[in-house]
Every structure is written in C-alpha cells, then in structure tokens.
Amino acid sequence: MSLTAVRPYVTARMTELGYVEHTDPFNDQNIPSAIIDGAFHQAMLEISGVEKNNEAQGVEVPVRIKAFFKGYRTPEEALDQSIVKSEEIVVGMLRAENFFNFSPAITGVFLDSLSFEPYDEESNDNTIQVVFVFRFKVWICVQN
Secondary structure, three states: OOHHHHHHHHHHHHHHOOOEEOOOOOOOOOOOOOOOOOEEEEEEOOOEEEEEOOOEEEEEEEEEEEEEEOOOOOHHHHHHHHHHHHHHHHHHHHOHHHHHOOOOOOOEEEEEEEEEEEOOOOOOOOOEEEEEEEEEEEEEEOOO
C-alpha cells in the first residue's frame, strides 16, 4: 500500500467514464480547446499522517480533480449536464469494489467537496469546470 496508488486510481476511474487526462501535473489552464470537453486534471494537495502502528503509517491524500464540460447552448444547460455527469464521477470514485480491488490497495475514498465554476469568466463558450476534492486513505509500510 502506498501513495503511488492514488494517481493511477483517479486516472483509471476517469478514463473508464470516458474522460481524457490533461497530464501537465501543475497547470490546468493550458488544456487544448480540441480536448477540453471531457478533459480532466488531477493534483495532489497537502497530505496528512493520520495514524501509525508498528508496521505502517496511515495517510490521507486529498486530490483535486477538475472535470471540464463544453459545448452547451446556454449556461443553464451546461450546469444541468455538469451536475448529472458529476454524480457519475462521484459514484465511480466511491464505489468500494473499485478501490478495494485496486493494487496497491486503497483503504478508503471520501468526497470532501464539489463545486461548479466557469472555466473562464471572460469567455462566452459555456465551459464549466467541476472541482472535486476526494480524500484517499492509504498506508505506507515502515517495517520490512
């Protein structure tokens, strides 16, 4: 079990749902317009140690995922469709059989927050970014 499980888990779940990852690890403002509809970006946030025993350190890893939706006629339609798609993402991330069967193991996934925001407030292209923060529980072995 380790931190290395988290990013591949997010990529696997989002890809399974039909999203394409923007792989620049730190910049989500340079997504090509040709792929922005259905793109996602992930970033690990500040990691916390939560518990420790003689063999392992438990950590919680918050991950911010931004999913992008574009191409709707009105902002209202964009928001409505983003809400529907966001629920699918939450279910995919939180489904226990998805993370219990992942290797290296993840022992818990929790949704901390979810928000709907314009991608570019200056634009009129009705692109919405949905910002999720999921918290992953993993263990790092400290004994051989």
